[in-house]
Amino acid sequence: MKFNGFLAAACVAAAGVMGLASCGSGQKAENGAQVAEQKAQEHAVTVLEKGAVITPEESKLVVIDFNATWCGPCRQFAPIFDRVAENYTSKAVFYSVDVDVHPELAAQYGVQSIPMVAYVKPDGSYTTTVGLLPEQEFTATIEAALK
Numbered sequence: 468m469k470f471n472g473f474l475a476a477a478c479v480a481a482a483g484v485m486g487l488a489s490c491g492s493g494q495k496a497e498n499g500a501q502v503a504e505q506k507a508q509e510h511a512v513t514v515l516e517k518g519a520v521i522t523p524e525e526s527k528l529v530v531i532d533f534n535a536t537w538c539g540p541c542r543q544f545a546p547i548f549d550r551v552a553e554n555y556t557s558k559a560v561f562y563s564v565d566v567d568v569h570p571e572l573a574a575q576y577g578v579q580s581i582p583m584v585a586y587v588k589p590d591g592s593y594t595t596t597v598g599l600l601p602e603q604e605f606t607a608t609i610e611a612a613l614k
Contacts, residue, residue, distance in 0.1 A: 511552035512561040517568050528559040528612055529587040533578045535566050540599040541582045547602045548584075551609065558613055586612035 512532075515521065521529065532548045534541035545563070552561035566573040566581060576585050580597050586608065587593040596608055 511556045512549055512563050514563045515565075515569060515572075521562055521564075521572070523587070523589070523591070524560050525589055527589065528609070529562065529585075530555075530559050530609065530612075531562045531564055531576070531585040531587065533564050533566050533573055533576065533581050533583045533585070535581055538581050544582045544599050547600070547605055551602060551605050554606075555609060559609065584608075588612065 521531065523529065534545070548561070548563065564572055566578055576595070582599060583595055583597045585593050585595050594612060600608070
């Protein structure tokens, strides 16, 4: 039994070292905002971390994908959301929000079923879609929200 505990501890330690070795820059971010900014620069979609907030954009549409890790349709929609986000980074800001991590934000937007996407205009008004959207339908919805 002691050997298994030692082996588990060694695996955890090795995983931690491997995680550190995989970091790209070697510099630590000083606060959560810098981490979110770095992620936004690396990817078109910002995954909203615990404690982070969505900031409104003056001239861009904000597209929020409400999802959960346990949700099969959410996992199917994620690559579609990412691909479309890549094409609209100059016109919109994209966030992925886990409803289990941000229940208050989900309540604010009236999320009752996931995946749900909110399309927030600069004036604060928004529309939503619910369910697994095909890529063409998702793109068409973004185009409509941009008008």
